[in-house]
Amino acid sequence: TLVNTVVRHLVQAIRDRESCFSSMEQQSAGSYYERVKISEPNEFDIMLVIPIKQNANGSTRLQLDESDDTGAFYYVSFKRGPIERGWLKFLEEDGKLSASKMIQALRDIIKQEVRNIRGMEVTVARKKAGSPAITLQIKKPPLEISVDIILTLKSQQSWPPSTQAGLKIEQWLGTKKRRDFRLTSIYLVAKQNKREKVLRGNTWRLSFSHIEKDMIKNHGNSKTCCESGGPKCCRKGCLKLLKFLLEQLKRKYPKELEKFCSYHVKTAFLHSCVMWPNDTDWYLGNLDHSFQQCLGFFVDCLQKSQLTHFFIPQYNLLSLEDKARHHFLSRKISYELNNGFPVFHE
Numbered sequence: 001t002l003v004n005t006v007v008r009h010l011v012q013a014i015r016d017r018e019s020c021f022s023s024m025e026q027q028s029a030g031s032y033y034e035r036v037k038i039s040e041p042n043e044f045d046i047m048l049v050i051p052i053k054q055n056a057n058g059s060t061r062l063q064l065d066e067s068d069d070t071g072a073f074y075y076v077s078f079k080r081g082p083i084e085r086g087w088l089k090f091l092e093e094d095g096k097l098s099a100s101k102m103i104q105a106l107r108d109i110i111k112q113e114v115r116n117i118r119g120m121e122v123t124v125a126r127k128k129a130g131s132p133a134i135t136l137q138i139k140k141p142p143l144e145i146s147v148d149i150i151l152t153l154k155s156q157q158s159w160p161p162s163t164q165a166g167l168k169i170e171q172w173l174g175t176k177k178r179r180d181f182r183l184t185s186i187y188l189v190a191k192q193n194k195r196e197k198v199l200r201g202n203t204w205r206l207s208f209s210h211i212e213k214d215m216i217k218n219h220g221n222s223k224t225c226c227e228s229g230g231p232k233c234c235r236k237g238c239l240k241l242l243k244f245l246l247e248q249l250k251r252k253y254p255k256e257l258e259k260f261c262s263y264h265v266k267t268a269f270l271h272s273c274v275m276w277p278n279d280t281d282w283y284l285g286n287l288d289h290s291f292q293q294c295l296g297f298f299v300d301c302l303q304k305s306q307l308t309h310f311f312i313p314q315y316n317l318l319s320l321e322d323k324a325r326h327h328f329l330s331r332k333i334s335y336e337l338n339n340g341f342p343v344f345h346e
Contacts (some may be wrong), residue, residue: 028047062077062157072205077097099191100202120139132150135149152187155185159186166311169215181211189207233283233284245343267308305320
């Protein structure tokens, strides 16, 4: 309730203050909204989505150019045609849409506007290098909540070629479901690409969190899985435990594991759903077996330093220069696996 109050207030103010943001919509993402959060709900992810209008003839207005070989990061520019005046101040000299300029404008409005929120203390946290989020701290004793606000563009156009061979869910959720997903809009979040030789802050990264949320919610190979009258499975239980394990280990070894995030285990989990597509593979009573199976797969990825992005197969989420960190985490997980997960009881 507190988060909704704050975000509604901010969205209204942002729409009024900046013409490019006038059609902004709020969209929730992350583990709380996927119903896979294990500890108390004190962290929330909110996407502030700007729909990009199509041209009068129905054609797409955004041009995407890959900024590296991952297939995940893009430079965004407008195709030829009139551009609303409000966008001009966010364009670089070469016509690229600057993610950092847009985030800064958003950040400035939010910083001014949080002062007008009554009944709780809302502050904007300092910028974290490389993070696409604007982080709010909400305090209303005894509650302390952090909210990550992520600036997102949404455009109704074909998914880029790098996604062609991804999302291999035919055996799990079906061919029709895959086709439907691929017909949805593409989402781009303002995210600095660290591989750029000169960091200019004008790259955008493809985001599939809206589809991940849908897959985790409607996760069954059969339509009735986990519905009121249908059989229950342990997929969500597995994902919760994977996230919780990483959370606990990160708490214990913050420096060594700082580069890992819940997206790594979520990706490993989605690959596991594809490897074991049937609901019977995830029978509710087999939670510990399924959990250990997922973990085994994740440890294998860590040992090879190879975890393929679920939607962009050419993109490896484990960078090869971090091999020592991958091996460190794989050793810690193997220890937990072999000793009955002592970290859960600490």
